[in-house]
Amino acid sequence: MTQPYPPIEPHDSGMLDVGDGNLVYWEVCGNPEGKPALVVHGGPGSGCGTGVRRSFAPDRYRVVLFDQRGCGRSTPHAADPATDMRHNTTGHLLADMERLREHLGIDRWLLFGGSWGSTLILAYAQRHPERVSEIVIPSVTTSRRSEIDWLYRGAGRFFPEAWERFLAGAPGTGPDGDIVGAYARLAADPDPAVRERATADWCAWEDAVLSLEQHGPARPYGDRPSRARLALVRICSHYFSHGAWLEEGALLRDAGRLAGIPGVLVHGRQDMGGPPHTAWELARAWPGARLTVVPDAGHKGSEAMRAEVIGALDRFAGT
DSSP states (O other): OOOOOOOOOOSEEEEEEEETTEEEEEEEEEOTTSEEEEEOOOTTTTOOOSGGGGGSOTTTEEEEEEOOTTSTTOBSOTTSTTSOOTTOSHHHHHHHHHHHHHHHTOSOEEEEOOBHHHHHHHHHHHHOGGGEEEEEEESBOOOOHHHHHHHHTGGGGTOHHHHHHHHHTSTTOOTTSOHHHHHHHHHTOSOHHHHHHHHHHHHHHHHHHTTTOSSSOSOTTTTSOHHHHHHHHHHHHHHHTTGGGOOTTHHHHTGGGGTTSOEEEEEETTOSSSOTHHHHHHHHHSTTEEEEEETTOOTTOOHHHHHHHHHHHHHHHTO
16 A cells, blocks of 8 residues: 655745735745645645645655645634634635745646645636646535535434534524524634534534544544634635635536646545535546545545555656
């Protein structure tokens, strides 16, 4: 089985002023003269981790990572209820990515990321196809309202007890109501006890959806540090209550704009949070994309899924 590369540390980092009072943290690892690659983290609001660095051959890649607005080491932090979220939208993040590319003097880069990161990658690549050399996505999502509704309502058919508790966490919201919007309001409440309770309830639901998966941690959301969880839930609910500010189905409709960009899509068959159908639709609509569905993996991945991802990155390293 393909193993990750040894741990590496950044050789360059900084805080990029992206306007509106926001500073975005970035770092660069690997070979300064290597093939540029941008890691786009999920969530939205998770921040970039250190483990993903190990997917890239350190002697062949110049790996750029960044914390999207409001999370990780970027400031101001969404865990602070005083942080204004009006300037934290998909459009702002796309502009931040392009500003970071220009700041680092990169002409074209490979894009890597899954879950929410794949939505951001697809939106960026469709807007700036000339700036993208290849794309590798584990766990495809396009953040359609239909996908969001499945994650926060439809999956409740499989976890009725957990979904009933999730719904109860948003008093006054009926089964057909705007539960994500309700949590967005709770996560921004000035009362810290209200925010903490909403955060705990949201993370408990997210963990329940992934609870059938055989790989990965049991509580990938609930076991995060308090500040990181607060930011994650506030940003997630903010984005998803607005449909990520994307026209419904636009990323699939406009996938033809990715023609000429080689793509590798890797998706877990057992992904309850984001069933494989979206990955299948994208592969059919994107000329040049190749989809591999991994039988033993879910949203948290598996060794077989990791091997597919590292293999794809290794193949692209020499192009």
